[in-house]
Each structure stands twice: as C-alpha cells, then as structure tokens.
Amino acid sequence: MKPHILSFESFDDWDSVALNELFTVHQFPASGEVADLPDEVKEKIRAFAFKGHSRLDADIMDAFPNLELVANYGVGYDTIDVAHASSRSIKVTNTPDVLTNDVADLAVGMLLSLNRGISGASDWVTSGQWASAGAYPLQRTLSGASVGIAGLGRIGRAIGNRLAAFETDIHYYARSKKDTPDWTFHDNLISLAQQSDILIVAVSGGPDTQKIISSGVIAALGSDGLLINIARGSTMDEDALINALQTRQIRGAALDVFNNEPDIDSRFMQLDNVLLQPHHSSGTIETRKRMGALQRQNLIALFNNTPLVTPVN
Numbered sequence: 001m002k003p004h005i006l007s008f009e010s011f012d013d014w015d016s017v018a019l020n021e022l023f024t025v026h027q028f029p030a031s032g033e034v035a036d037l038p039d040e041v042k043e044k045i046r047a048f049a050f051k052g053h054s055r056l057d058a059d060i061m062d063a064f065p066n067l068e069l070v071a072n073y074g075v076g077y078d079t080i081d082v083a084h085a086s087s088r089s090i091k092v093t094n095t096p097d098v099l100t101n102d103v104a105d106l107a108v109g110m111l112l113s114l115n116r117g118i119s120g121a122s123d124w125v126t127s128g129q130w131a132s133a134g135a136y137p138l139q140r141t142l143s144g145a146s147v148g149i150a151g152l153g154r155i156g157r158a159i160g161n162r163l164a165a166f167e168t169d170i171h172y173y174a175r176s177k178k179d180t181p182d183w184t185f186h187d188n189l190i191s192l193a194q195q196s197d198i199l200i201v202a203v204s205g206g207p208d209t210q211k212i213i214s215s216g217v218i219a220a221l222g223s224d225g226l227l228i229n230i231a232r233g234s235t236m237d238e239d240a241l242i243n244a245l246q247t248r249q250i251r252g253a254a255l256d257v258f259n260n261e262p263d264i265d266s267r268f269m270q271l272d273n274v275l276l277q278p279h280h281s282s283g284t285i286e287t288r289k290r291m292g293a294l295q296r297q298n299l300i301a302l303f304n305n306t307p308l309v310t311p312v313n
C-alpha cells in the first residue's frame with residue numbers, strides 16, 4: 001500500500017513519474033478549493049508535496065486531519081504558515097543548498113547584464129541601430145565598484161564569493177557580523193545602501209523582511225545605483241521602486257521576483273532601465289532535478305520513520 005500524498009501545482013515529468021512510483025498522488029484541486037476534494041481522500045493524506053508561491057495557511061492544512069508533513073519544493077517557505085504547522089506538530093521541509101549556485105549565478109548574470117546594458121546592446125544590433133545610429137552608449141565598470149548584499153545566508157554568501165572574483169568591494173547587511181574578514185558589515189540597510197553602487201537583495205521572504213527595501217533604502221542607493229532582487233517581491237516597496245525607476249532616482253533594477261507573480265505590476269513593463277526575469281533563478285534542469293529529489297527524500301523519510309533531511313521546524 002503506497003502512502004497517500006497531495007501534490008500542489010504541476011511538477012516536471014521526471015518528478016511526477018517519481019512521485020507516482022512512490023506514493024498514491026492526489027492533486028490539489030485546480031479550483032483552489034480544498035472543499036472540492038472528497039472527505040475520504042482528505043483523511044488519507046499524510047503529506048503534501050508543495051510547490052509554488054500561493055499561500056498555504058491553516059484553512060488548507062486543517063482540512064487534512066492526518067497531515068504530518070509539508071515538503072516544500074524550494075528553499076523559501078514564506079508562503080507556508082510554519083507556526084500553524086508547528087502548533088499541529090506538522091513538520092515542514094525545504095530544499096536548501098541544491099539551488100544555491102544557480103541562484104547566485106543568475107544574480108551575478110543579471111548584475112553583469114544590467115551594468116553593461118547587455119540586453120539593450122543586443123537589441124541595438126538586432127534592430128539595425130548599430131549600423132544606422134553608431135556605437136552603443138557607454139556603460140559602467142564593475143571592478144572596483146562597491147556591492148552591497150542584503151542577507152548573508154547561503155545564497156548571499158555565494159553571490160559575494162562570485163563577486164569577489166570580479167574585484168568588487170563587498171559590503172553586507174545581516175543580523176550579526178559574519179566570519180568574512182574582507183567584507184564590511186552593516187547593521188542597517190540605509191548604511192549598506194549608502195555604501196553600495198549595486199545593492200543585491202538576498203534575504204529570506206516573510207513578515208520580518210516585508211518591504212525592507214523601503215523608499216529610504218532606495219533613496220540611499222542614489223541616482224547611480226543599481227538594485228538586484230533574487231529574494232522575494234515582498235521585500236520591496238514596489239511603488240517606491242517603480243517611482244524611483246521612473247524618475248531616475250536610481251540607475252536601474254534587475255528583478256527575478258515580484259509581488260503577485262506572474263501578474264506583476266504592469267508599470268514594470270513600461271520601464272527602460274530594468275532587466276526583468278520570470279522567477280527562474282533555480283530554473284535549470286540539474287537544479288530542479290535535485291530539488292525534486294530532495295523533496296522526495298523528505299517524504300520518504302517521513303514514511304520510513306527516519307529523520308527528515310532538511311526540516312525547518
């Protein structure tokens with residue numbers, strides 16, 4: 001008898017096949033209404049294979065009396081009410097480490113592209129402007145620039161390690177000073193932004209970091225500054241950011257994450273000083289396979305009664 005689990009959103013084929021081999025998989029209703037699942041199914045479900053960025057709150061969890069584990073496909077679990085899960089002794093797991101390198105790579109790729117206008121320069125060639133209008137406008141040097149990293153967890157650190165190779169001066173904001181002697185610690189974001197030519201947001205999402213990139217932080221970055229976000233849209237005051245981009249209060253922004261994805265604020269699409277990505281910093285075949293495998297290892301551990309691999313509560 002295979003254990004029963006509930007799967008959210010659609011998984012890549014390799015994950016669906018593997019999940020179906022191991023478990024009896026029920027799909028969360030496309031209607032989004034948990035009431036659309038029969039009671040006998042709800043009673044059988046012992047774990048969720050969770051994916052995506054919609055809210056997973058008490059109302060959904062409490063419809064499953066025998067729920068023991070929410071195994072998240074992703075390192076961030078800001079949309080999961082972990083406190084409620086804990087209050088019902090439901091465990092939550094995530095997929096850290098396996099995606100760190102890809103997320104850091106995309107952050108650096110976005111930074112390089114934005115700072116050197118790579119995307120606009122490509123359009124310059126394909127639109128024929130190189131021949132008709134001449135050389136592309138000059139861009140900016142990265143080496144020697146001050147890069148500020150907000151959040152020095154695994155991903156922030158991996159970004160810093162990469163940027164050190166570009167001979168940048170690295171500053172960071174974190175709850176406490178880290179063991180990174182060559183990097184300068186700031187205990188607040190305004191000071192970090194003031195010191196940074198480029199500010200990269202790598203904090204976890206959730207109530208503690210809601211809109212921490214405020215109008216004040218954006219103003220402190222200054223008119224020459226670039227902002228990169230690979231964390232969560234919720235960390236930004238998006239109105240303040242859009243206003244700063246429209247009025248050139250900052251030079252530009254490269255964003256992989258937004259509020260209300262994928263129906264993001266349409267004003268972003270009108271800007272000529274942004275590089276926009278569809279939340280795909282972990283979006284490589286290799287990493288997504290590793291994320292799926294780690295999610296399944298946690299599910300298997302639950303049903304085998306062995307310690308969870310990557311618990312968060």
Ligand code: 8YV
Binds near residue numbers: 052053076077279280
């Ligand atoms: C998503 C992410 O999980 O790991 C995270 O926190 O944001 C991403 O890797 C991925 O887009 C699948 O939803």
